[in-house]
Amino acid sequence: VRLDPYTVLRVLWRSLFIQAGFNPEGLQNLGLVFALYPALQRLYPEGEALNAAVRRHLATFNTHPYVAAGIVGGILFYEERIARGEEPTEKVVQFKASLMGPLAALGDGFFWLSLRPAVGAFSVALVPLLGVWAVAVFLLLFNTVHLYARGRFFVLGYRHGGGLVEHLRSAQLPLWGERLRSVAAACAGGLVAWLALAFGQQEHGALGVVLVSACLAGGGLTYALLRRAVSPWALWYAGAALAIAAGALL
Amino acid sequence: VTALLQHVLLAGLWGGLLALERRAFLQAMFSRPLVAATVTGMLLGDPSSGLFVGLVLELFFLGTVSLGGAAQELDTLPAVAAAAFAASLQHQSGVHGTPAVWALALLLCAPLSRVGRSFERRLDVRAQRYGDRARLFSNEGQLRRAVRQNLRAMWPHFVLFGLLCALSVLLGTLASPLFALLPLQLIRGLAWGYPALAAISAAVAVNASHARYALRYAAVSAALVLGITVAVLRLR
Numbered sequence: 456v457r458l459d460p461y462t463v464l465r466v467l468w469r470s471l472f473i474q475a476g477f478n479p480e481g482l483q484n485l486g487l488v489f490a491l492y493p494a495l496q497r498l499y500p501e502g503e504a505l506n507a508a509v510r511r512h513l514a515t516f517n518t519h520p521y522v523a524a525g526i527v528g529g530i531l532f533y534e535e536r537i538a539r540g541e542e543p544t545e546k547v548v549q550f551k552a553s554l555m556g557p558l559a560a561l562g563d564g565f566f567w568l569s570l571r572p573a574v575g576a577f578s579v580a581l582v583p584l585l586g587v588w589a590v591a592v593f594l595l596l597f598n599t600v601h602l603y604a605r606g607r608f609f610v611l612g613y614r615h616g617g618g619l620v621e622h623l624r625s626a627q628l629p630l631w632g633e634r635l636r637s638v639a640a641a642c643a644g645g646l647v648a649w650l651a652l653a654f655g656q657q658e659h660g661a662l663g664v665v666l667v668s669a670c671l672a673g674g675g676l677t678y679a680l681l682r683r684a685v686s687p688w689a690l691w692y693a694g695a696a697l698a699i700a701a702g703a704l705l
Numbered sequence: 706v707t708a709l710l711q712h713v714l715l716a717g718l719w720g721g722l723l724a725l726e727r728r729a730f731l732q733a734m735f736s737r738p739l740v741a742a743t744v745t746g747m748l749l750g751d752p753s754s755g756l757f758v759g760l761v762l763e764l765f766f767l768g769t770v771s772l773g774g775a776a777q778e779l780d781t782l783p784a785v786a787a788a789a790f791a792a793s794l795q796h797q798s799g800v801h802g803t804p805a806v807w808a809l810a811l812l813l814c815a816p817l818s819r820v821g822r823s824f825e826r827r828l829d830v831r832a833q834r835y836g837d838r839a840r841l842f843s844n845e846g847q848l849r850r851a852v853r854q855n856l857r858a859m860w861p862h863f864v865l866f867g868l869l870c871a872l873s874v875l876l877g878t879l880a881s882p883l884f885a886l887l888p889l890q891l892i893r894g895l896a897w898g899y900p901a902l903a904a905i906s907a908a909v910a911v912n913a914s915h916a917r918y919a920l921r922y923a924a925v926s927a928a929l930v931l932g933i934t935v936a937v938l939r940l941r
Contacts, residue, residue, distance in 0.1 A: 473730035476855035479829055479835035485839055489855035492848070502846065509843050511850065520732055571734065572914055573769050579739060579760050587752050590743045590759075597734050621820040636916035643764060643910035644923025647903070648930035654804065654900040666897065670904040671927070677908035678920060687909045691765065694900045694905045695812055702897025703890040 456538040458494055458531060465493045467609050470527045474520050482517035485522050486596050491534075495602070498538040499515055508534070513550060518555040519562025524605040526554055528612025558618075560630060569632035569639075570600060576642035587626050647674045662705060708796070709878055713871045715748045716789050720870025721761035721863040723781050729859035738762035738784035739780075745785045749792035749874070757807050757899075758787045762815070769911020776829065790877035797881035804899035805892045807886070810823045811902055811927035814873070824865060828941025832858045 469490040491512055499505040518526060533547035578593035587593065611619045651670035655663040659675030677690050734740060739759040746755020753804035766780035771847040787810040794806050842851035886897075911923040 471731050472729060472855060472859075474732070476832065476835050476839075476858035477728070477829065478832040478858065480833060481836045481839075483834060485852075485855040488839070489852050492852045492893050505848065506843065506846055509848050513843060513889045514720065514838060521870065562772065563772050563890070567772075567870075568915060569770075571737075572767045572910070575739065575763050576910055576914070579763050582756065582760055587743060587747075587756055593737070593739055594734060601733065633917065635924050637918070639767065639914035640911045640916040640919035641922040641926040643767070644916065645926035645930045646764070647907040647923075648927035649934070650900050650903045650907075652931065652934050670900050672906040673901055674908040674927075677905045678911055678923075680940065681838045681909065681912040687765070687905075687912075690909075691815070691902065691905050692812070694901050695808065698896035698897045698901030699808075699891070701894070703894030 456498055456535060458497055460533060462493050462497050463531065463613065464495055466527060466531060467491055467524065467606070469493070470609070471605075473523045473527075481515050483520075483523065484513050484516045487516045487527070487530075488512045491530060494531055494534065498534055507544075511544060514548070514551075515557060516551060518559040519566065520561035521566055521605050522558040522602060525608030525612040525623070526551060526558065527617055528609040528614075529554070529616050532615050532616035554617075554620070554642075558623075561623065565628040566601070566604075569595065569635040572639040573642075573699035576639040576646070580642040580644075580646045580649075583653070584634065603625050627682045647671065665701075665705065669698070674696075709875075712749050712789075712793070712796075712878075713874050716745060716785065716874040717867040717871030719745060719748060720785050721867025723785065723870075724862040724866035725859055727731065727756040727781055728862050736781040738780050740764055741781050741865040742784040742788035744871075745788035746792055749789060749796070751788075751792035752797050753808075754791035754795065754807060755788035757804075758791055758810055759784055761807075761811055761899075761903050761906045762933065764903070764910040765815070766818070768915070776822050776826045777827055780818055782821035782869060782873075783811075783814040783817040786817050786877070787811055788875035789870070789874040790814055790880070793874060793877035793882050794881045797878055798885050803896065805895035806884070808898035808902060810877075810894045812898070817869075817873075821866070821869070824869070825862075828861050828865065831861065857904075 468575055473483050473486035473488055476489070477483060478485065488509055492509070495505055495508045499508050512530070512532055516584065529550055530547055533542060536542040537547060574597045578589045579594070581589040581592055606639055609620070612621045615622065651667045654670070655667035658666050673694055677694065681687060681689055723741055724734040726733065742759025742762065746752040762780060762784050766778065769777050769780055771777040790813065791806050791810040794810070835854040838853040839851040842848070842854070847934060889930040911919050916922060
C-alpha cells in the first residue's frame, strides 16, 4: 500500500487549513483529521479501519501551524506502514505525541519570535525608500521562507518519519533565530532615527531640533521603562499625550 | 451614499478574508498590521494613510505572538479600523492624509486589539461545538460530516470580523465631521503625536525583538541613519 502523489499533494494542501477548526479541547485535531482524510480513505478502504484511523487522529493535537506540515508528513509515513501491517497503530500516536510539543517550541521560536519580527521591522524600515512596495517585500520575504519551510518539513516527515528531528536539528533554526532577532532590533532603531529626522525637518528652526531630540530621547526612555516592566500601552498613551501637549503649546 | 456603501462592503469583505487568513488558512501574514492597513487604505482610496498607520501598528505589535494557542491581541482589527478611519476622514472632510489624522486614528483604534481578542476568545469557546459534533459523527460512522466540521468552524470568524471592519468604516465616516471641529492647536499637537507614537512603537519593537544585544544594535543603527542623513543634507 503506497499513496499516489496526487493524494499526498492533497494532504499537503489541506494541511494549510490545520487551524480552521481550532477548539479548546481538541485544539488542532479537526484540522489534522481534515488534512489526513484523503490519505486515510486510500489506505483504509474498509469502513471500520477507516473509522478507527479517523478516531485516533481526533485526539488532542497542537503544534505550530507551519511545522505541523512535518508532523502531517510523518503521519503519512507511519500510516502507510500501519496499513501494510509493518507497524502497530501505537507508533503513529507516539510519533505525534512526542513531536508536537518540541516542534511547537521550535516553530514559535523561529517563525513567530524571530523571522516575523525581523522581516516586519526590515520591511517597515524600507518604507522611506520603497513606500507601499515595502509591503510587497514583507510578503515576499516572509512567505518565501514560510512556504519553503512548510514544503520541506512535509517532505522530510513523509520520507523519514521520526528521522525528521535529525534533519531539523541540522538546520540550526535557533542560531538563525538569534541572528534574525538582531536584525529586527537594528531595523527598528534605524527607523526611529529616520522618522525623527523626517518629521523634524517639517518644523522650522529650533522646533525641529526639539522634535528630533524628543523622539530619540523618547524612544530610549521607552525602552528603559519597558525593561522595568512598564506597560507598553501606558507608555504609548502617555507619550502621545506629552507630544500632543508639546506640539500644541510650543 | 453609494461610495460609503461600497467602502463598507469592501472593508467588510477584506476584514472577513483577513480573519480567515490569520486564523484558518495559510497564515501568510496578510493580516499583519502593515499589510492589512495598507491594503485597506488602497481599497478606500488612501494608501499612504494605510501605510503610515500600519507602520506604527506593525512596530507596536511586532512581538505579539500566540504561544500554545493562547489568544493574543488581535492586531489586524485596529489596523483595518485605523486605516479605514483615516481614509474616511480624508474622503469626508477633504483633509488629506496627514500625521494629525494618522495619530488620531491610531489613538482611537489601537484599543480595538483587546476588543478583538475578547471576541476571538468567545469564538474559540463556541468552536468546541464543532469538535463535539466531529466526535459524534465519527462515532456514528459519518466520517465525511465529521471531517467537514473543520471548515465550518472558520466561518464565524469571517462573519464577525467582517462585520467589525465594516462597522469601523461606518463609524469613521460618521465621526469624520468632528475632526473639522477640533481646534487648530490640537491638530498641530496631534501632528507631533504621530512621530512620538512611531518612536515609542519602535522602542516597543526593539524590546520585543528579544535580541541579546537589542539596545546596542538599535543604537548603532539609529546613529548610522542619523549620521548618513545629516551628512547627505550638508552635502546638498
